[in-house]
Amino acid sequence: xxxxxxxxxxxxxxxxxxxxxxxxxxxxxxxxxxxxxxxxxxxxxxxxxxxxxxxxxxxxxxxxxxxxxxxxxxxxxxxxxxxxxxxxxxxxxxxxxxxxxxxxxxxxxxxxxxxxxxxxxxxxxxxxxxxxxxxxxxxxxxxxxxxxxxxxxxxxxxxxxxxxxxxxxxxxxxxxxxxxxxxxxxxxxxxxxxxxxxxxxxxxxxxxxxxxxxxxxxxxxxxxxxxxxxxxxxxxxxxxxxxxxxxxxxxxxxxxxxxxxxxxxxxxxxxxxxxxxxxxxxxxxxxxxxxxxxxxxxxxxxxxxxxxxxxxxxxxxxxxxxxxxxxxxxxxxxxxxxxxxxxxxxxxxxxxxxxxxxxxxxxxxxxxxxxxxxxxxxxxxxxxxxxxxxxxxxxxxxxxxxxxxxxxxxxxxxxxxxxxxxxxxxxxxxxxxxxxxxxxxxxxxxxxxxxxxxxxxxxxxxxxxxxxxxxxxxxxxxxxxxxxxxxxxxxxxxxxxxxxxxxxxxxxxxxxxxxxxxxxxxxxxxxxxxxxxxxxxxxxxxxxxxxxxxxxxxxxxxxxxxxxxxxxxxxxxxxxxxxxxxxxxxxxxxxxxxxxxxxxxxxxxxxxxxxxxxxxxxxxxxxxxxxxxxxxxxxxxxxxxxxxxxxxxxxxxxxxxxxxxxxxxxxxxxxxxxxxxxxxxxxxxxxxxxxxxxxxxxxxxxxxxxxxxxxxx
Numbered sequence: 051x052x053x054x055x056x057x058x059x060x061x062x063x064x065x066x067x068x069x070x071x072x073x074x075x076x077x078x079x080x081x082x083x084x085x086x087x088x089x090x091x092x093x094x095x096x097x098x099x100x101x102x103x104x105x106x107x108x109x110x111x112x113x114x115x116x117x118x119x120x121x122x123x124x125x126x127x128x129x130x131x132x133x134x135x136x137x138x139x140x141x142x143x144x145x146x147x148x149x150x151x152x153x154x155x156x157x158x159x160x161x162x163x164x165x166x167x168x169x170x171x172x173x174x175x176x177x178x179x180x181x182x183x184x185x186x187x188x189x190x191x192x193x194x195x196x197x198x199x200x201x202x203x204x205x206x207x208x209x210x211x212x213x214x215x216x217x218x219x220x221x222x223x224x225x226x227x228x229x230x231x232x233x234x235x236x237x238x239x240x241x242x243x244x245x246x247x248x249x250x251x252x253x254x255x256x257x258x259x260x261x262x263x264x265x266x267x268x269x270x271x272x273x274x275x276x277x278x279x280x281x282x283x284x285x286x287x288x289x290x291x292x293x294x295x296x297x298x299x300x301x302x303x304x305x306x307x308x309x310x311x312x313x314x315x316x317x318x319x320x321x322x323x324x325x326x327x328x329x330x331x332x333x334x335x336x337x338x339x340x341x342x343x344x345x346x347x348x349x350x351x352x353x354x355x356x357x358x359x360x361x362x363x364x365x366x367x368x369x370x371x372x373x374x375x376x377x378x379x380x381x382x383x384x385x386x387x388x389x390x391x392x393x394x395x396x397x398x399x400x401x402x403x404x405x406x407x408x409x410x411x412x413x414x415x416x417x418x419x420x421x422x423x424x425x426x427x428x429x430x431x432x433x434x435x436x437x438x439x440x441x442x443x444x445x446x447x448x449x450x451x452x453x454x455x456x457x458x459x460x461x462x463x464x465x466x467x468x469x470x471x472x473x474x475x476x477x478x479x480x481x482x483x484x485x486x487x488x489x490x491x492x493x494x495x496x497x498x499x500x501x502x503x504x505x506x507x508x509x510x511x512x513x514x515x516x517x518x519x520x521x522x523x524x525x526x527x528x529x530x531x532x533x534x535x536x537x538x539x540x541x542x543x544x545x546x547x548x549x550x551x552x553x554x555x556x557x558x559x560x561x562x563x564x565x566x567x568x569x570x571x572x573x574x575x576x577x578x579x580x581x582x583x584x585x586x587x588x589x590x591x592x593x594x595x596x597x598x599x600x601x602x603x604x605x606x607x608x609x610x611x612x613x614x615x616x617x618x619x620x621x622x623x624x625x626x627x628x629x630x631x632x633x634x635x636x637x638x639x640x641x642x643x644x645x646x647x648x649x650x651x652x653x654x655x656x657x658x659x660x661x662x663x664x665x666x667x668x669x670x671x672x673x674x675x676x677x678x679x680x681x682x683x684x685x686x687x688x689x690x691x692x693x694x695x696x697x698x699x700x701x702x703x704x705x706x707x708x709x710x711x712x713x714x715x716x717x718x719x720x721x722x723x724x725x726x727x728x729x730x731x732x733x734x735x736x737x738x739x740x741x742x743x744x745x746x747x748x749x750x751x752x753x754x755x756x757x758x759x760x761x762x763x
Contacts, residue, residue, distance in 0.1 A: 055125055056239070056293075057232040059300050063225050063308050066331060067351050067362045067369075076235045077180065079124045083242050084173050086121060089114060091165050094249060098157045108147035115140035125239065132243065135282075138275060139250055146257060153260055160252025168245030176238060179231040186224040193220040198335065198347065202389065214313070222312045229304065233297045240290035247283050251276070325419040325585060326438040328429040330354050334417070335388070336361075347388065357424055359394070377630050380421045381584050392418050397630045422584045426577070442585065505561045505582050509592050509605065509614050548676055551598045551669045555657040556591040557605070558583070563638065563654045569626035572636040575654040576628060591658065598669045600676045603637075619677050623652070625670045627663030635663030637670065 057076055061069045093114060096107035119133040193216045200210055254276055331353035339345045351362045353369065357376035362369030377397040385391035423429070423438045431437050559579040563571045582588070594614060597604040603617040621641050628634035636656040659666060 056236040059229050059232050059297060060304065062228040062232060063304070063311065064332060065224075065228070066353075067364055067366060070364065071367060073232075073235075075124045080173075080176050080235060080238055082121065082123055083238065084169075084176075086114075086118075087165065087169055087173065087242075087245060090246065090249075091169050094157075094161050094165055094253075097253075098154060098162050105147045108143050112140040112143040112147065115143070135247075135279060139254075142254070142272060153256065156256040156260065157253070160256050161249045164248040164252065165245055168241060172234075172238065172241050172245070176234055179227070179234050183224075183227045183231045186220065186227045190220040190224040193217045194349075198388070218312045222309075225308060225312070226301075226305065229301045233294070233301065236297065237290060237294060240286055240293070243286055244283060244290070247279065247286075251280055251283060323415045323419065325415075325442045326423070326435045327416065327420040328354075328423050328434040328438060330417055330420040332417075337388075354420065354424060356429065357427065359421075375421055375424050376427060378421065378425045379580055379631060380418050380425065381580070382418060382588075384590075394421060395631070418584045422581055441581070503561050503563075505559050505579055507559045507579075507583070507588055509557050509594070548680075549598065549600050549669070549673050553596045553598070553659055553661060553666050553669075554593065554608075555596045555605075555659045555666075556593050558591060558634075558656040558658055560653055560655040563652050566623045566638045566640055566652045569624055571638060572624065572626045572654060572656070573629065575636060576634055576656050579656050596657070596659075596666070598666070598673050600673050600680060603670070619670075619673055622670060622674070625667045627667055632662050632664060633659055635659060635666055637667075 057072060058069065090111075093107055093111045096103055096110070100107070115136040118136045193213070197213050197217050200213060332351070333349055334352050335347040335349050336352075337345050338348055351364070351369075352372065353360050353362070354375070355369075357374060359372045359375050360369040361372045373394065373396055375394065375396075379395045380392060383391050383393045419442070423434070423441075426441065428434045428437050428441070558576075559582070561575060561579065563575060565571050593608060595606040595608050597606055600619065602619050603622065604613050605615040606613055617637075617639055621639050623638045623640045625637035626635065634656065636654055638652060638654045640650050640652045
């Protein structure tokens with residue numbers, strides 16, 4: 051017998067619109083089978099009830115058999131073997147309708163019993179399962195809606211437990227009922243053939259047994275044909291039994307595997323998250339704005355198709371495009387009225403945000419990982435799962451604790467000697483001033499970022515005693531900052547700066563990089579940090595004020611006005627914004643302090659701004675230019691001052707030389723005057739005084755000797 055299409059039992063838990071549409075086709079087929087079986091039953095009942103009407107009843111039966119090929123069954127409508135078989139039966143019944151009568155007992159056992167069993171048991175079972183499935187589906191929708199309206203507060207644990215138990219029971223009931231309903235519909239395709247062929251075979255066998263001389267009417271060819279039909283019916287029955295066993299085993303396996311998934315919040319340790327997916331489908335809640343400040347949540351079926359996110363409502367045959375998720379950004383967010391929310395931002399960043407909410411947190415993690423893989427266009431490669439596994443493994447290895455990160459900030463903080471150095475000649479590049487380089491391959495990340503590089507997701511603001519001492523030494527008139535603001539920067543540093551621009555930014559993360567020659571390292575750092583945030587569900591960001599001056603870049607706490615971090619402008623090597631999402635920007639900081647293996651430490655910082663990132667990069671570039679010109683003016687001024695000092699020093703040397711020559715001449719004159727003989731001076735009485743030896747020596751020494759003697763006395 052040809053293969054029969056069947057309902058996929060494996061997709062009953064997902065309950066997608068495609069599965070519902072296929073179920074509708076099978077239900078329409080079951081209705082057609084029921085209608086046709088009812089007519090066939092009435093025809094055979096006429097054979098059983100009225101032997102006098104045997105000829106007319108067999109003629110009607112033959113007519114119905116001929117019309118089988120005209121029936122529009124949604125499934126197996128092109129079964130030529132079945133159609134040809136029924137045509138042969140119709141021909142035989144036409145030949146025997148005028149002369150055959152069937153004993154009522156034989157007809158009851160061989161003809162009426164199988165069709166009655168099919169009508170009363172199998173078709174009624176389909177109708178009953180359909181009603182039970184509809185009730186279970188409605189109960190499941192009600193339980194999901196109750197669970198979605200749960201409060202985030204923990205003071206109502208009893209109600210939460212009842213709602214979760216209701217979700218578990220209704221979901222399990224719907225899944226089990228749907229699996230049994232699908233099994234019954236799949237089995238109906240086999241029972242339909244058996245219910246049609248077996249009564250006909252019994253009827254023919256009864257005719258053969260009743261007419262011992264059946265060989266006169268039934269040739270050997272017809273006997274062989276009937277034998278083949280009997281063999282085919284047995285083969286169909288064996289095939290049905292085997293398929294039923296397989297479906298029953300599938301039901302058992304799916305019940306065991308899906309038991310954990312019935313809970314709305316499964317245990318993450320027992321249900322791991324697959325982060326290597328490039329395709330995903332399932333029901334999500336999407337938030338739609340109904341007014342200026344009001345919004346509502348709509349449950350809809352979403353699926354990914356290439357680089358597009360598609361949405362499909364129940365009852366719709368096909369889905370529609372929701373948004374393009376190529377090069378988009380996705381991250382988990384904290385929502386006030388729902389849990390397990392995540393946000394997708396389109397590649398152009400023009401406020402095209404979609405808020406989604408799914409029941410289990412692992413379901414959200416699956417969606418985040420899948421959309422993140424699609425945004426990197428991994429699905430375009432030959433082995434997308436292998437590449438996604440390598441990229442996610444690289445991101446997982448990159449997110450490690452960094453105990454020395456604070457020391458790295460200490461080493462990057464400029465000293466007095468560092469401030470006096472000349473600014474680096476590296477220019478600050480931006481996306482607006484240079485053409486964007488092509489996207490790097492996801493397999494060549496080691497060329498820009500060192501492997502096993504830790505990622506810092508928060509800002510460390512160390513406050514040590516050295517800053518307090520420097521602030522005290524800066525001047526007694528300055529007040530002490532009670533919030534611990536760093537005191538290493540003089541108050542006139544920012545006041546004397548020509549450029550003052552303030553931007554509101556949010557810190558996404560930072561990590562050490564290997565190369566700082568181009569803006570490609572910033573793009574790759576953005577990709578790795580956003581991927582790590584999505585993988586680890588890190589959605590909190592520290593908001594700060596970025597102050598751009600001609601001396602440094604400062605991150606200031608918007609509430610306390612405390613300087614969290616200070617980056618000297620001379621250490622900023624590259625600054626660039628994202629190629630497509632202009633709100634993302636970053637800069638590379640390189641410092642000679644804290645060298646690692648003889649090379650300077652290079653760290654890339656990534657931020658998100660409310661403004662255009664190119665404006666911030668242009669502001670940093672302008673500050674670099676102003677600082678460069680200021681430095682050149684300062685050097686010219688210092689050179690001029692040094693020349694003036696050299697001239698003054700030369701004048702002082704000449705004046706000193708003249709003074710020395712003048713002193714030497716005076717000393718020579720005194721020596722010449724002291725070498726002349728001096729006559730004894732008479733006293734008041736006109737007598738001469740006789741000087742002693744010591745007095746004579748003192749007088750010979752001159753005024754210098756007398757001063758020396760007085761100093762010794």
